Amino acid sequence: MNATRQRLGARLGARLGTRVGARLQALPQPRRSAFGVGALVVAGLSLTQALGSLLPSTATTEFGEGSQRNFVRAVSPGGGAVPLRTGDLAITGVEGATTVTRPYTYPASTDAVFLVVRFAWTPRAETSTIVKATLFDGRGRRFTVTSLSAGRDGVTCLRPPPGITADCVAVVEVPRDALAGSRIQLSTNAIDDALDDVAEADLTDAVGPGSLSDYGRGRTAPVEATYRGLE
């Protein structure tokens, strides 16, 4: 090893100058144990990366900051279903309206806009449902509705048996300036969804690049939850 280092130093010294060659010769000589430490560091970094994929997402959510964050699962409007911890969720439609209608109630109208997100929920191992929707706008504001909301906006979803799909609706009443850059999160727990899965959909494309001041204006959206096949 020393002879090799001397030869290398001499060559580099001739090419780069005697001073540089001398400094290279003076560098610490790597030992076999140093390679072992390097391998351990690489293994540790790989393990950390693997663990990182199992940890909650860093995206901002309604509840659960810091170590209590959610696992945010991205879902595309009109795309396939995303698996959450207790079931599969697919966004089937996004529309705007200024009036919403529900069975057996008076229509509700707004000077702002109702963002209507239709989705399908299919539980896996036991009965469960989606009970909370949180819309984040591009300015960092949050608009949260739950299944307990009544009248104007809220989450309307039945509790299907495992394997049966429910067609559900989340209605969030927001000012028009909240439409730009908005995203919506859907959750199975309205009180504490820390460390649990939430589905998140980017609504930028669904709301569209058109004039947001006219989005949904004059439209009426029916709001009703059903089981698929029982419409």
Added chain:
Amino acid sequence: MIEEPGGHRVPTEPTVPTEPAEPAEPAEPTEPTVTPTRTGWWRRNRLGLVLLPVAIVAALAGNAQRLQTLWWEEGLRSPQRPDASGVVRFVDEYDDGHHRWPITPALSVVSVEPADTLPGYQGRREPLTLPTDGMLWKVTLHVEADPSLILTGCTLALVDAEGTRWQSGSRAFTSEGSEPPSPCTPADRPGPSWLPGQESPVTDEGEERPATYDVDSYVVTVAGARPDEVWVWWDRPTFAALPVSPR
């Protein structure tokens, strides 16, 4: 290192080799007299190695509050299984801090079979429409219990080998018929109940429960489901686990 008069050692600047006046054979670096060994590393770090698993367990326990709320308190984790005659001598107790009563019926499965109608008005059978991929099952339980026991408020489910659980009372259908109100008591004779504000259990006139009876309930599952067991429970985590095969 340089030792000061007071005994403190202060680090010195690393030595930078000076430019040699003329090319000379570099000096051989001095090899350490004692080389670190694997045994030495294990010995030096033995305290950390002992504490490492303790720290891992503590970290996992500190983040395991979901086990407490979702499984220990809310999960069905304490099954009671049937004796040789296929009967579960169920033993549980309701206790909400104000009211407390025993729940000790003897439960067995009479039948579990696919169905396409529901009970309707005046004993008629009513057809129903199920959701896409849905299937209806009729479950008949045989119950033996002291008529003074409070047996309202139970839940029944069909469970397959993978643990998928379909509960009765989903109302995942459209029909003129309806599901019975309770999987554990006769619809018209549920026996006693104890509601908040009442000093003792009350049985409405004409609703005295018999000592033995069969009771039907209906469960919507996904088509092709192969339920292995019928689970019945009043208060989690205890439940009766009854094989689907009839007694």
